[in-house]
């Protein structure tokens with residue numbers, strides 16, 4: 001059968017935001033550690049360039065980043081993030097004021113723009129970006145007005161500027177990669193939710209229809225026979241009533257596994273309704289599909305399901321219909337449905353053909 005639709009364990013409860021949240025805070029922690037490591041390099045750089053105040057500021061910065069890392073580790077996420085903000089805002093101000101605007105300390109403030117907009121969940125993005133802009137322009141005006149308070153030679157300022165440019169490029173690329181990964185994960189999760197049945201991991205109804213329409217068109221073009229197999233757990237309501245809904249769910253997962261194990265690569269299998277499954281079998285004439293249905297029926301009948309309590313005897317009824325040439329999918333499904341009801345009316349646990 002189509003490998004995409006092998007039954008999987010039930011999907012975990014939807015944790016869309018919490019997973020993104022976890023990944024986000026893990027990323028912030030990585031940023032804090034990376035920034036602390038970079039600041040060690042800055043201490044060496046400023047000692048070499050002869051700026052003791054800036055070397056000392058970087059010592060404080062390392063303490064702040066490690067503090068932020070620890071706070072997030074202890075789940076004080078907002079406090080940790082605030083400490084990082086404080087460090088960047090303060091560091092860029094002190095750097096710009098001490099050795100001048102041309103040193104490029106202010107580039108780091110620009111890194112906050114995507115962070116504010118993307119992490120914005122409460123509609124504060126616009127005022128925060130405006131506040132950042134005001135701070136940025138204010139800092140520019142102040143440092144231009146005062147001039148460097150602890151000037152370095154122009155060559156040294158250039159070196160600091162280049163280092164900042166390289167780091168901001170690298171950080172922007174890393175941050176963009178993180179946001180891209182987050183989007184891809186969210187997209188994959190949405191695609192899964194939209195196409196798969198969460199209990200059994202099989203295709204849901206609409207995805208089955210999309211896949212089957214393509215498979216049917218291909219087979220009709222090639223003149224290959226296509227057969228539908230519709231099946232339904234017998235007296236499933238009794239199982240729910242007797243053992244509870246959770247056991248009923250386990251039965252459905254087990255049935256999905258048996259069906260998938262007995263179908264071929266290229267077959268399309270779906271959970272069609274509550275306790276109903278539908279398979280489309282390309283390149284399968286009616287007799288071969290009936291043999292498959294019979295094999296599945298026997299396997300289910302002969303293998304009581306062990307779900308922790310006493311083994312539960314189960315049976316399934318089947319309706320099989322070969323799709324006629326030029327017949328559309330819905331018409332063929334309706335015939336398979338009729339055949340299934342023949343099986344039910346004739347006493348269940350059997351295969352009927354439309």
Ligand SMILES: Nc1nc2c(ncn2[C@@H]2O[C@H](COP(=O)(O)OP(=O)(O)OP(=O)(O)O)[C@@H](O)[C@H]2O)c(=O)[nH]1
Pocket residue numbers: 199232233234235236237238240244245246247248249252273274275344348
């Ligand atoms: N546990 C569980 N039960 C479900 C689910 N979806 C539907 N059902 C139940 O499946 C039962 C189907 O009952 P019926 O339609 O009366 O069919 P049946 O008892 O299997 O009887 P026959 O089909 O005539 O053999 C209902 O009780 C539904 O509540 C599900 O996802 N999990």
